[in-house]
Amino acid sequence: xxxxxxxxxxxxxxxxxxxxxxxxxxxxxxxxxxxxxxxxxxxxxxxxxxxxxxxxxxxxxxxxxxxxxxxxxxxxxxxxxxxxxxxxxxxxxxxxxxxxxxxxxxxxxxxxxxxxxxxxxxxxxxxxxxxxxxxxxxxxxxxxxxxxxxxxxxxxxxxxxxxxxxxxxxxxxxxxxxxxxxxxxxxxxxxxxxxxxxxxxxxxxxxxxxxxxxxxxxxxxxxxxxxxxxxxxxxxxxxxxxxxxxxxxxxxxxxxxxxxxxxxxxxxxxxxxxxxxxxxxxxxxxxxxxxxxxxxxxxxxxxxxxxxxxxxxxxxxxxxxxxxxxxxxxxxxxxxxxxxxxxxxxxxxxxxxxxxxxxxxxxxxxxxxxxxxxxxxxxxxxxx
Numbered sequence: 001x002x003x004x005x006x007x008x009x010x011x012x013x014x015x016x017x018x019x020x021x022x023x024x025x026x027x028x029x030x031x032x033x034x035x036x037x038x039x040x041x042x043x044x045x046x047x048x049x050x051x052x053x054x055x056x057x058x059x060x061x062x063x064x065x066x067x068x069x070x071x072x073x074x075x076x077x078x079x080x081x082x083x084x085x086x087x088x089x090x091x092x093x094x095x096x097x098x099x100x101x102x103x104x105x106x107x108x109x110x111x112x113x114x115x116x117x118x119x120x121x122x123x124x125x126x127x128x129x130x131x132x133x134x135x136x137x138x139x140x141x142x143x144x145x146x147x148x149x150x151x152x153x154x155x156x157x158x159x160x161x162x163x164x165x166x167x168x169x170x171x172x173x174x175x176x177x178x179x180x181x182x183x184x185x186x187x188x189x190x191x192x193x194x195x196x197x198x199x200x201x202x203x204x205x206x207x208x209x210x211x212x213x214x215x216x217x218x219x220x221x222x223x224x225x226x227x228x229x230x231x232x233x234x235x236x237x238x239x240x241x242x243x244x245x246x247x248x249x250x251x252x253x254x255x256x257x258x259x260x261x262x263x264x265x266x267x268x269x270x271x272x273x274x275x276x277x278x279x280x281x282x283x284x285x286x287x288x289x290x291x292x293x294x295x296x297x298x299x300x301x302x303x304x305x306x307x308x309x310x311x312x313x314x315x316x317x318x319x320x321x322x323x324x325x326x327x328x329x330x331x332x333x334x335x336x337x338x339x340x341x342x343x344x345x346x347x348x349x350x351x352x353x354x355x356x357x358x359x360x361x362x363x364x365x366x367x368x369x370x371x372x373x374x375x376x377x378x379x380x381x382x383x384x
Contacts, residue, residue, distance in 0.1 A: 005350035049364035071354035075133035086141030090148035252288030275301035344370030
């Protein structure tokens, strides 16, 4: 089954080349992983689910786009997947933009090597699609990566200017008082105050520098526990079908992992409610996949697509799809994004008139190493 961002269930309408490339996904990703760990600075120590990021779906998007006439001209068409890769690299790694670019170059090399190794001959037109996919992904990923770091710097600058004002005021006032007093006892009381606030200021600066080097952004408070995501998704499906009989379907095998059950349920409910609100009368489909230690939970509906120019802003607070009188997405989709990012992952959008609209929550199966969250009572800690 494809992991592409349009929640494709059947590869029967794809070309033989597309189907063969889909079958090579794991081999391509294994080759890419080995090359990246060997040559990209910092990648050798990166956990696999963070390293692999959104690349399984990107690979399958490339495979789809190799089919002539398929409604995806390249792997980044109709989807935010490349921007989400850049965002996650900014939030979850110590990479610079050079490493982001190099990873995509290595992906191209890994795909070519595995195709040749397996006797998959790609013609010039197919290579043109692959190159266009990777080049577009580089542009979109780096643009988002830089934007995220600019946002981090703005937050840090605001934090520094606000939080440092208090210790600086104390230091300045104490120093002025010290300059005016000849009394040794008074000076003995003032000097420790200056030292304490100077140390506090030093710690603030160090904390902000650490955040600038490795900043995951604001995250939700989570309570992690071990459960089967398929059971949670089935609960949401059944809840929807009580009000809208046979409207919601669930496909996919069980995926057991560590997540925050409450926030994941609310995120999935938000996506399903939006699918009911903005989709047509066709069934809504929840799909569950697992790949490279990541859980991929998607919600698909048919109907009016989301315009490409709205695909990024749709995750911002108080944004709406259009100017209709129907209630907008408001806090719902930004909350979904915050849930995914708080679990160390991403949320991706894929929307077109031909394929419908799919939202994908893509997070590590075991989120415990990647979030600052309490563990539910009785849960083992990572590595135990």
